[in-house]
Amino acid sequence: YEKLVDSDDLAAIKEAEKLLETTSLPPVPMMLGKETQRNTGIGITHIHHFFTTREHLFVALLINKIKVVKDSGIRVMLMFALTSSLPYTSRMRRFRADRKGGGPLSGTLYVSSLITPPHVLRTFERNAKTIGESLVNPVSKLRGQVVSTQSANCLPNIPENSVDYIFTDPPFGHNFDYSELNFFWEAFLSVFTSQTSEAIVSTSQKKGVEEYRHLMEACLQEYYRVLKPGHWITVEFSNTKAAVWNAIQTALERCGFVVANVASLDKKQHSFKAVMTPTAVKQDLIITAYKPNGGLEERFEQEAETEEGVWDFVRTHLKYLPVTKHQGALLQFVPERDSRILFDQMVAYYVRKGYPVPISSQEFQIGLTQRFIERDGMYFLPDQVAEYDRKKMTSGGMTETVEMFVKDEASMTQWLRQLLKQKQQTFADINPQFMQQLGGWDKNEAQLDLRELLNQNFLCYDGKGPVPEQIHAYLSSNWKDKCVFDLVIDFGTSQSPKSTRPLTTYLCPSRPGHQALRNNF
Numbered sequence: 001y002e003k004l005v006d007s008d009d010l011a012a013i014k015e016a017e018k019l020l021e022t023t024s025l026p027p028v029p030m031m032l033g034k035e036t037q038r039n040t041g042i043g044i045t046h047i048h049h050f051f052t053t054r055e056h057l058f059v060a061l062l063i064n065k066i067k068v069v070k071d072s073g074i075r076v077m078l079m080f081a082l083t084s085s086l087p088y089t090s091r092m093r094r095f096r097a098d099r100k101g102g103g104p105l106s107g108t109l110y111v112s113s114l115i116t117p118p119h120v121l122r123t124f125e126r127n128a129k130t131i132g133e134s135l136v137n138p139v140s141k142l143r144g145q146v147v148s149t150q151s152a153n154c155l156p157n158i159p160e161n162s163v164d165y166i167f168t169d170p171p172f173g174h175n176f177d178y179s180e181l182n183f184f185w186e187a188f189l190s191v192f193t194s195q196t197s198e199a200i201v202s203t204s205q206k207k208g209v210e211e212y213r214h215l216m217e218a219c220l221q222e223y224y225r226v227l228k229p230g231h232w233i234t235v236e237f238s239n240t241k242a243a244v245w246n247a248i249q250t251a252l253e254r255c256g257f258v259v260a261n262v263a264s265l266d267k268k269q270h271s272f273k274a275v276m277t278p279t280a281v282k283q284d285l286i287i288t289a290y291k292p293n294g295g296l297e298e299r300f301e302q303e304a305e306t307e308e309g310v311w312d313f314v315r316t317h318l319k320y321l322p323v324t325k326h327q328g329a330l331l332q333f334v335p336e337r338d339s340r341i342l343f344d345q346m347v348a349y350y351v352r353k354g355y356p357v358p359i360s361s362q363e364f365q366i367g368l369t370q371r372f373i374e375r376d377g378m379y380f381l382p383d384q385v386a387e388y389d390r391k392k393m394t395s396g397g398m399t400e401t402v403e404m405f406v407k408d409e410a411s412m413t414q415w416l417r418q419l420l421k422q423k424q425q426t427f428a429d430i431n432p433q434f435m436q437q438l439g440g441w442d443k444n445e446a447q448l449d450l451r452e453l454l455n456q457n458f459l460c461y462d463g464k465g466p467v468p469e470q471i472h473a474y475l476s477s478n479w480k481d482k483c484v485f486d487l488v489i490d491f492g493t494s495q496s497p498k499s500t501r502p503l504t505t506y507l508c509p510s511r512p513g514h515q516a517l518r519n520n521f
Contacts, residue, residue, distance in 0.1 A: 229292065310357075
């Protein structure tokens with residue numbers, strides 16, 4: 001239904017403005033920060049500016065009604081119903097042509113150019129009904145659940161060695177401005193996040209990667225304290241920055257955890273940014289680590305300065321590692337079972353405990369071959385080998401793995417070339433694999449981001465402007481019958497800008513710019 005604004009509409013707005021003189025939201029100014037302050041340019045300097053006149057009045061009246069409810073339990077639940085409605089009752093409720101109604105864009109305080117007028121009371125009543133129905137059958141106190149909202153760097157109510165398993169989805173460095181986004185709700189509750197201890201990479205908070213690592217380490221130390229020996233922690237993480245990824249892994253190891261596995265998780269349901277942005281991360285990485293059991297710790301005190309202590313650690317560590325990894329019906333190489341990764345883990349354990357490493361890398365490689373069984377470049381315990389051989393026989397074989405051990409910029413560049421020769425992949429496809437390879441990176445080598453490596457070693461064309469001469473010459477000779485989209489070609493070490501001997505072709509998803517390429521060929 002469409003209509004032009006008439007005199008009745010204007011009168012209703014004026015009436016609402018008059019009522020706001022006596023009943024309105026408190027004028028809470030937006031906090032300092034990138035996420036909140038970028039709205040200043042469009043006139044949003046206070047929380048109530050997120051609402052139109054009518055919605056502002058409705059929300060203010062509802063808050064006043066909720067405040068006079070005598071039962072504190074019901075009052076809290078009603079406030080919960082209201083605050084959870086706020087994005088859908090504000091100017092952030094954008095118009096969506098693909099579905100009935102509309103909704104906010106998650107992960108940002110975004111006001112669309114075309115908003116959908118919400119019905120505040122109806123939205124509030126719907127939320128209240130849902131919450132009420134969920135509380136009809138209260139959870140039994142005998143089951144022992146504890147729900148807590150607090151900083152993870154201080155968990156005084158949880159005893160040491162009492163938790164069986166920890167799953168954590170920590171702040172992803174600089175992906176989101178968490179406290180700034182929460183401010184929209186916190187302003188109505190008058191309870192605000194303390195940004196001092198917020199684990200984030202933020203220019204507005206003057207926090208870099210090192211500050212982020214220290215804050216995350218404080219939380220992981222508490223996780224280590226409360227987790228039972230021999231038990232597991234799973235860390236879900238997503239970031240394209242190698243430095244941020246390295247900060248998380250370093251913090252885990254410094255706290256005493258031993259990383260056993262790094263795998264990618266495709267969540268299938270992607271965010272708007274992940275769907276629309278070719279370079280956005282579409283998969284999270286899952287770090288699986290364990291707290292060494294008491295038996296190893298006690299034995300290590302006796303054996304630390306002997307070679308037997310080394311093999312006791314390796315033997316225990318191999319028990320925790322996955323025997324196989326799968327990619328569909330094919331088996332994948334398990335990098336954590338690589339001899340060089342095993343050596344790094346052993347050295348890290350000794351350094352963390354404050355003991356000198358009793359053997360050299362060469363002696364370790366020889367001893368590893370003598371004491372453990374090798375299959376496809378991986379080392380196993382005797383009982384694990386039988387399982388690996390059985391699964392290999394019943395699988396579709398091994399994936400085409402890049403056998404190269406990545407430890408610095410040169411080997412990483414070569415790894416990228418081999419990877420792209422096997423299969424054309426997007427940035428989002430490559431990034432999770434790239435992050436996993438950083439586990440073996442030389443500690444003395446500065447880590448580069450994937451974008452830096454691609455920009456420095458690969459020729460990129462995004463479908464805009466003239467096609468580079470190298471791509472034009474190559475496609476004219478080799479791809480006459482193909483409809484080519486966005487393309488990246490690696491010209492190896494050739495110094496000539498007109499070289500036509502590419503080593504790798506890298507095809508991205510099609511974009512509107514594909515027509516320009518089609519016209520050129």
